Amino acid sequence: MRLSLSAVLATAALDAMGVALTLPILPALLRQVGHDGAPGWRYGGFLALYALMQFLLSPTLGALSDRHGRRPVLLLSLLGQCASYLLLALAPNFTLLMLGRALAGATGATGAVAAAYLADVTPPAGRARRFGQLGACVGLGYIAGPALGGALGEHGVRLPFLAAAALALVNAAWTASVLRESRQHLRDEAPTPAMPPASEATPMTSATGHLAGPAACADAQPAAGLDRTMHVAHHPLDPLGPLRWGWRTPGLPPLLGIYAIFALVAEIGGTVWVPYGEDRFGWSPWSVGVSLACFGACHALVQACLTGPLAERWGERRTLLLGAAADASAYLLIAIASQGWMAFALLPLFCVGGLAAPALQSLLSASVDGAHQGRLQGLLASTAGLVSVGGPLTISVLYFASRHRMPGLVWCVGAALYGLGLPLALLALRSRSARSTHPPRATPPTGQA
Secondary structure (H helix, E strand, O other): OHHHHHHHHHHHHHHHHHHHOOOOOHHHHHHHOOOOOOOHHHHHHHHHHHHHHHHHHHHHHHHHHHHHOHHHHHHHHHHHHHHHHHHHHHOOOHHHHHHHHHHHHHHOOOHHHHHHHHHHHOOHHHHHHHHHHHHHHHHHHHHHHHHHHHHHHOOOOOHHHHHHHHHHHHHHHHHHHHOOOOOHHHHHOOOOOOOOOHHHOOOOEOOOOOEOOOOOOOOOOOOOOHHHHHHHHOOOOOOOHHHHHHHHOOOHHHHHHHHHHHHHHHHHHHHHHHHHHHHHHOOOHHHHHHHHHHHHHHHHHHHHHOHHHHHHHHOHHHHHHHHHHHHHHHHHHHHHOOOHHHHHHHHHHHHHHOOHHHHHHHHHHOOOOHHHHHHHHHHHHHHHHHHHHHHHHHHHHHHHHHOOOOOOHHHHHHHHHHHHHHHHHHHHHHHHHHHHHOOOOOOOOOOOO
16 A cells, blocks of 8 residues: 555646746747747646646546546546657747647646545544545655756757656556555446435435535445435536536535635735746846755645644644644735845745645545545546636736736735635634534435425
8 A cells, every 4th residue: 555655646746847947948838939038928838727727627536536446547647648748858949849738738727637546545533634645745845846947958958758657657656556545445346226215315414415524424425326316417528527426515615715715815826836936036047946946845745744743733624724824924925025045034934824725625535435535636637727727817917007006916816815715724624623513413314394
């Protein structure tokens, strides 16, 4: 099992590395294919296309992994990544470059499947720790990605993509040899019987088969027939099916809204960190690279060492609030920072802010039964992907419109969004606790009082 977990976590790191390695070489790559100066719409479109494909296909991969297993979906995605990186390395024009980017986004949506695998093999009480380790691997990918892209880019703009293709191929071979299917026991079970009478239904299901008390029954098994009902309702190749399912699942919509707010705030740093450092602190590309590497290292350390212990000691709710408060404070402080060393000093506070995401992800994971973890993780990845499509474009417009008069405005907007999201989180979690204390009753059968 340890080898299987290592393969899944390595896949997450490789995904992050593949995204991050393009950052230092993207302007040069666009110039090489004949677009000197990298016009904004081309640059933004190249970034947004990856997120768009993630949005469209993350739910599909998650649902397919629920039906056919995690292992084949991961292997197919890794081989697709290898092909996409080769296309990016060889593309002679912008059109083929965009095609390679689209393929990279379509096959790089493995984070949902990786998270679902961890949920399969981890008890609910330990999922925050596992999701924290997953976040740590993503952080490691964002350390190695820019460093690898910058170093190899000195010897050739296309070389980083060839290296990424080789890594994806090696990872696919390793995964094929060591990864064990986490849902094998579910596929080996006998077919589920028809829906039992309402008097025999568990409290977690309503008469329609949907979850009725997500928090109260996080550890319970789904009622017989629930899995069949859900799969009939939503075809796994429908990218909007999980979104409709999530909207109709009691207790999920408020937490999903909070998740979307947090995802939007996270896009601020990823979008403006480089231009803000250059404009505000006079950073060179080397300084930018060092800051990204330091952030990635600190982020990985916090995710690996603090997320699990804090969640176990304080609970996911308090860990979520601590992370959001730390991130909001960091946003306000960097908005008024005037020296580059101040930004470096704030990196630990930014990384503590990263505690919020795995804590919220763990709360959401506990809101559905084990048969739909893949659908849920695909839904979360899809939500983040949708935010990643429009978020960077909106954020960059705001930053470049205000950078001369109010360069820190975009960071203040992020802190204000946290001010909106935290009260919503408190209300949603309080409602969730009320459901746990007073779980809904099963609907009595016809003819009984």
